[in-house]
Amino acid sequence: MNKSNNSGIVEQFVNAVMGVKTLNQQQFPNTSIVNTQELDVRAVLVYTLGTVLQIVVMVLVLLGMEKIVMLIDSNSSFPNWFSTFLTGLFFALLSIRSRIFSLLDNTRSRQTYDQVIRPRWSPPPLVFPIVWMIIAVLRVISSVLVWQQMNHQFLVLPLILFVVHLALGDTWNTIFTVERRLGAAVPVVILGPWLSALVVTAIYWQTNPVAGMTLSFSCVWLTVAAVLVFRIWQLNGSEPLYPLKLTPVEK
Template sequence: MNQANNMGILEKFVNTVMGVKTANQQSANTAIATTQELDITAVVVYKLGTILQIVTMLLVLLGMEKLVNLIDSNSAVPSWVSTVLTSLFFAVFSLRSRIFSLLDNTRSRQTYDQVIRPKWSPAPLVFPIVWMIIAVLRVISSVLVWQEMNHQFLVLPFILFVVHLAFGDTWNTIFTVERRLGAAVPVVIFGPWLSALVVTAIYWQTNPVAGMILSFSCVWLTVAAVLVLRIWQLNGSEPLYPLKRTPVVSS
């Protein structure tokens, strides 16, 4: 009984930190695919949403750089203050990058719980735990890179990092929120997975320790990409693009 209670507390804590909603959120209105036609509107929305998120986060980086420069130039402020502030900043970026997105980025287990999954697929609770660990590793590696870049924020490693986070949030919209299992396959490969490799490489080039720390995310995203591919195969292998949908009211 105590073990079950402890697991329940752990699950609640992890889901709270990561913003994962576990309740069934099905609405009376659902959307179903009726044709094999490409949903051009969805493609445009995804692209615009991703671009706007990237631009917004870059502006935030610029603002953060100016703030830290002011702190560093003030001799009355201890040197560690900017490091602590930067750590908190990257923690927000790593845990809540979706607040900068105009797309619906609700974190929910609903899709994962309902689709057919391979036998080796991790338990639902594993995902928020691993992503919480990755968030910590992102903060540590980013602070190391920030120190190496003389406390600058609007630099190539962080620009690529922002792009990677935006790609991940857009993928979440496609897979978790809208349950487009086909479109999620190429997006996860050419979005979060590929960009993670690029970010890790540039971090490694800037500071080898930072690159090694961040490399764990590449391993996890490789597993995630393979899992998304298998889920797509096991659930009908719909076309690898967003299908046009029409709303229907369930009785």
Template sequence: MNKSNNSGIVEQFVNTVMGVKSGNQQQSLNTSIATTQELDIKAVLVYILGTILQILVMILVLLGMKKLVMLIDNNSSFPSWVSTLLTGLFFALLSIRSRIFSLLDNTRSRQTYDQVIRPRWSPPPLVFPIVWMIIAVLRVISSVLVWQQMNHQFLVLPLILFVVHLALGDTWNTIFTVERRLGAAVPVVILGPWLSALVVTAIYWQTNPIAGMTLSFSCVWLTVAAVLVFRIWQLNGSEPLYPLKLAPANQ
């Protein structure tokens, strides 16, 4: 009984930190179904524009952080560690809640994962927020190391690519978790979160090898996630690898 209670407390804590809705907290997600094999051009444009806007907003936020940290660093009344602490908190916010800068619906929910057919080796749902919480910590550490290496600058290529990676991950979440477009989710997870993670890790490594090594775990996990997304697509009908036009399920 104690083990069950402890497990429930851990699950609630992890889901709260990572913003995952489960159980009674789940919102009603997309209940639409594909009625044709026709490409949903509007959805493609929404994904592209939504991702670009999120990237631009986060770059503006990087600019704001640059100015704020510059003020702190130039003010002798602040200890030297204040700007580092503030930067760490900022990267923690980005790593855990980057979706607050997105105009797309980025609801984190287990509903899609719970309802689709999954391979036998697929991890239990609770594993995902736990692993992402660990990755968030690694992202913070590696990004702070890069920021320090770049002389407390935020508008630098490694950190800009980092926010691009986060935005691509949020868009993929919209496609897979919210809209349950299992086909479109396959190329997007490969060309988006997975590929961008490799690029960010490589450029972090060039900037600061320890930062690159720290972030490399996310590449391993995203490789597993990409394979899992591919297998889920295969097991659930292998719909076309692009977003299909949807119609409400009750029609």
């Protein structure tokens, strides 16, 4: 009983930190969705525009942080460690809640994962927020190391690519978790979060080898995630690898 209670507490804590809603927290609409084989052009435009705007906003936030840190570093009344501490908090916010900068619906939910057919080797739902918490910590450490290596600058290529990677991940979450477009999720996870993670890790490594090694775990996990997304797509009907037009039907 104690073990069950402890695991429940751990699950609630992890889900609260990562903003994950469990199935019983979701409100189900009074409609069902019918897929056609028609390409949803509007969805493609919305995803593209939403991703681009999120990247622009986060780059502007990087610029704002650079100005703030410059003021802090030039002010002798602040201790030397304060700008590093503030930068760590900033990267923690980006790593855990980058979706606050997105115009797309980026609800973190277990609903899709709980309901689709999954391969036998698929991790239990609680594994995902725990692993993403670990990755968030590694992102903070590696990004602070890069920031220090770049003389406290934020508007530098490695960190810009980092926010691009986060935005692509948020868009993928919208496609897979929120809208359950299992076909479109396959190429997006490969060309988006997975490929961008490799690029960011490589450029972090060039900037600071320790930062690159720290971030490399995310590449391993995203490789597993990409394979899992592919297998879920195969097991659930192998719909076309593009966003299908959805038609709402009243229940």
